Amino acid sequence: MKDKLGRPLRDLRISVTDRCNFRCRYCMPPEIFDKDFKFMPKTEILTLEELAYMTKLFVKAAGIEKVRITGGEPLMRQNLVHLISMIKEIEGINDIAMTTNGSLLPSQAKSLKKAGLERVTISLDSLNDEKFKYINGRNIGVQSVLDGINSALKADLQVKINMVVKRGMNEEDILPMARFFKDKGVILRYIEYMDVGNTNGWKLDHVVSKKEIFSIINKELPIEPVDPNYLGEVADRYKYKDNDNEIGIISSVTDAFCSTCSRARLSADGNLVTCLFASKGHNLRDFLRAGASDEEMITKIKEIWTNREDKYSEERLSHTDKKEIKKIEMSHIGG
Numbered sequence: 168m169k170d171k172l173g174r175p176l177r178d179l180r181i182s183v184t185d186r187c188n189f190r191c192r193y194c195m196p197p198e199i200f201d202k203d204f205k206f207m208p209k210t211e212i213l214t215l216e217e218l219a220y221m222t223k224l225f226v227k228a229a230g231i232e233k234v235r236i237t238g239g240e241p242l243m244r245q246n247l248v249h250l251i252s253m254i255k256e257i258e259g260i261n262d263i264a265m266t267t268n269g270s271l272l273p274s275q276a277k278s279l280k281k282a283g284l285e286r287v288t289i290s291l292d293s294l295n296d297e298k299f300k301y302i303n304g305r306n307i308g309v310q311s312v313l314d315g316i317n318s319a320l321k322a323d324l325q326v327k328i329n330m331v332v333k334r335g336m337n338e339e340d341i342l343p344m345a346r347f348f349k350d351k352g353v354i355l356r357y358i359e360y361m362d363v364g365n366t367n368g369w370k371l372d373h374v375v376s377k378k379e380i381f382s383i384i385n386k387e388l389p390i391e392p393v394d395p396n397y398l399g400e401v402a403d404r405y406k407y408k409d410n411d412n413e414i415g416i417i418s419s420v421t422d423a424f425c426s427t428c429s430r431a432r433l434s435a436d437g438n439l440v441t442c443l444f445a446s447k448g449h450n451l452r453d454f455l456r457a458g459a460s461d462e463e464m465i466t467k468i469k470e471i472w473t474n475r476e477d478k479y480s481e482e483r484l485s486h487t488d489k490k491e492i493k494k495i496e497m498s499h500i501g502g
């Protein structure tokens with residue numbers, strides 16, 4: 168099954184909650200996501216069983232093999248271990264990963280691994296405690312994320328680190344992060360700051376480009392490109408010349424990768440979203456709860472994917488001088 172631009176559906180990213188214990192200023196600015204902010208009501212959120220069932224439908228509809236659990240903060244969802252174990256049982260799924268801020272991992276890493284989680288990507292934007300406390304908007308120190316990383320490694324999970332780079336926020340942390348993680352057996356990935364949602368005040372000037380990130384690292388720690396692991400990998404891979412450790416750079420802004428984008432996103436309230444920058448999703452929840460059969464659900468998923476023609480990042484620069492379009496917030500669909 169291919170979309171209108173010839174792209175298959177391979178990778179399902181499931182957001183299990185729109186809530187988070189952090190308020191990263193580039194994702195959920197605390198002034199907007201405050202005590203009056205209306206998060207999704209519980210009745211609208213898919214149950215763990217519904218999420219697992221939806222995953223099964225995506226396997227049947229498209230043969231997806233890879234699932235990434237995300238949020239909001241996925242570890243805030245109760246009994247997530249149960250969801251992982253249900254997904255693990257689905258024939259055809261051979262890669263279960265999670266993106267998390269890491270702070271709640273120490274108490275959960277072992278049981279997640281036991282349930283079938285193989286990989287975690289942990290977000291960390293600075294090793295400077297004061298700066299990190301400011302960025303996450305909740306005064307949470309670096310050590311709680313480092314504890315999360317250590318607990319994941321101890322539980323034998325594969326670990327990657329995501330660092331969003333924003334000019335004026337943390338570009339001076341690019342090198343310290345590289346130095347710190349270089350020999351730790353984890354892959355650090357730098358992400359160009361993106362214009363997801365409408366609340367983070369994104370400007371093109373805030374973007375530190377892939378080229379710039381490469382040159383900052385390469386000057387002190389020489390690196391060279393490595394071939395992608397698979398077609399459509401979002402990160403460009405590089406390895407250090409003096410050892411085999413790797414870093415990645417994700418360049419959605421300056422070097423878009425829409426032409427190989429095979430990712431579908433399912434929000435916690437059951438909307439199928441075909442692009443990170445979409446204005447809205449396709450409501451699968453109500454269709455499911457109205458009693459649609461497996462066949463009807465599968466037909467619907469296929470219909471949505473085959474009509475897909477998203478390529479926002481390739482067209483981004485032509486959007487910036489126009490009136491801003493409404494986009495789903497990152498905390499709804501999880502990156």
Ligand SMILES: Nc1nc2c(ncn2[C@@H]2O[C@H](COP(=O)(O)OP(=O)(O)OP(=O)(O)O)[C@@H](O)[C@H]2O)c(=O)[nH]1
Nearest residue numbers: 235266288358400401402417419428430443480502
């Ligand atoms: N524009 C855009 N950005 C994306 C897309 N997918 C991922 N990203 C960005 O890249 C970041 C890292 O993505 P991950 O989920 O860690 O990457 P992944 O490709 O699933 O990781 P691996 O499976 O380990 O290769 C996300 O948090 C987003 O910020 C996409 O389809 N479009």
Ligand SMILES: C[S@@+](CC[C@H](N)C(=O)[O-])C[C@H]1O[C@@H](n2cnc3c(N)ncnc32)[C@H](O)[C@@H]1O
Nearest residue numbers: 194238239240266267268290329360361501502
């Ligand atoms: C939305 S979070 C959800 C999962 C989890 N709460 C976390 O932070 O890892 C997923 C990823 O998106 C990244 N992200 C959030 N806002 C972004 C933005 N405006 N540009 C680029 N990446 C962003 C985060 O840093 C994180 O790595």
Ligand code: SF4
Nearest residue numbers: 187189191194239268
């Ligand atoms: S990036 Fe992740 S941790 Fe930070 S506010 Fe967004 S959802 Fe929460």
Ligand code: SF4
Nearest residue numbers: 425428442443477480
């Ligand atoms: S902008 Fe949309 S179509 Fe392009 S890579 Fe990202 S999610 Fe895929």
